[in-house]
Amino acid sequence: MALRHALAFDPIAVDDPRSDLAGTMRSFDPRSPIVQIGDLSAQRGDGVFESLGMVGRHAQEVSAHLARLAHSAALCDLPEPNLAQWREAISRVVVHAPETGESVLKLILSRGVDGAGAPTAWVTLADAPDSTAAREHGIRVVTLDRGYTADVPERAPWLLLGAKTLSYAVNMAAIREARRRGADDAVFLSSDGYVLEAPTASVILRRDGRYLTPEPAAGILHGTTQRSIFSYLGSLGVDTAYARITRDELRSADAAWVVSSIRLAAPIVQIDGEETARDAAMTASLNRYLLSPRD
Template identity: 60%
Template sequence: MPDTVTLLIDPLPADADAADLASTFREVDATAPALRVGELSTQRGDGIFETIGVVDGHAQEVRPHLERLRNSAAICELPEPNLRQWEAAIAHAVERIPGVGEFALKLVLSRGVEHGPAPTAWLHVSAARDQSAARERGIRVVTLDRGYDRTAAERAPWLLLGAKTLSYAVNMAALREAARRGADDAIFLSSDGYVMEGPTSSVILRFGDEYATPAASGAILHGTTQVSLFDHLAAQGARVVERDVAVDELERADAAWLVSSVRLAAGITELDGRAIPFDADATRAFNAYLLGPRD
């Protein structure tokens, strides 16, 4: 059974009700060329994506990821994706990989070939990198200026700040800058002094018995893993809030985490070169939940 699967998808209109959804996508050799030279996803990053964690044969939170894909499509003025088609493609891919282990499944919807008649879509799943060290021992983080304030998305919707686009050059540059500073990851700060998110993750802070995360806005993506973890914590009786988080609260937090679909929960042990409290027990409990099946 392969540990890498790639599907090319012929995107259906959102309201199409195809009798045989499996006929709308096909598996291709993951090592063979699959995109045309004129593809706008590679030329301009003109497209959107989602990354779904797959744990022991179960794709985590498929519907929340697809709903965020649909929201990104609306912001970017791409055709609305047919969620049933994507669900069928995801199910097919998961059936083709081993039923044990962790995998990363990426969905991509682009504007297609320049001057072309239709968007391009594909799915790729491969074995996930080992994240045990980050989960167990925590990560060092630096703060970086994102270059705009919290209201930028409202003033300038053409920046596409609320969409998960393929234009990730800035996010990758932030991770390289973090590495240059001797850290593992970064937290973006708004120019008016508020905590935003990580380049590929959501921020969670604990103050006493309250867990807080920066409120999702046009400038901050709604984190599917963060939402799932907050639902779990609330069910256990914890207080969870989404609110504006000022920069100085980072240093006052009792504990802090970056959470994402594949790495899951990584406790922060160091912020801008200064040690901060690391709750190994809570982190272990978070990941025990996040590694379980979640819909």
């Protein structure tokens, strides 16, 4: 993704009396260096982030993404984000987006430079990848063992399952493995056989007219796009629920999708080499909704 603009700022506490939040921020050329080599985001992946889809100059689901940023920060023992400051940063960046088309806004909160004792933060704007083919023609997935059982989050909260951290090496390795197997993406399974999520997306399926997604308590990221879709489906009078879902239930679903802020709703058309049912009309409906301005 080609970067268009970047802005860095020094995070301030939620009870900081300063009102000139813009004065804490500085724009910079996204092609120039900004992260110090000692920053723990670069050295250890010690930080959290959010990726927001943008339609024109409208950032989608800002409140939901900021709430999840704060949740991830709490899980990682990072300072509580001053959400007013983050909103100001977003407002100063979105004006640099094209008036039409799709972009990606990334929010990053790092523990900061090793030994400095203060977090660092920045926001970047980039062109969104072209997801037309995935949305219209669907994606092939393989299921991969995530390496833990569904009850691990309760027993080992220090694994930070459910936090959107910068430590994405495993996620990227899973996508590479999926491509080695001739697929486009992966769907993680718990070691006891339950569907979790894709490396960068949530999973939604439909069975007998009911839309289901894996329980967030299983240690997955609670997807902002998944929640938005459930809200949309609820407005249509459609039944939705969180559930424990097996691979066989995913395989035999009436239709299934991976959904995210950037790719939006991509129908799953093949699982582990087996063709699956799809619903082109519902896919189109979901993507029309996801491409409409939402706060």
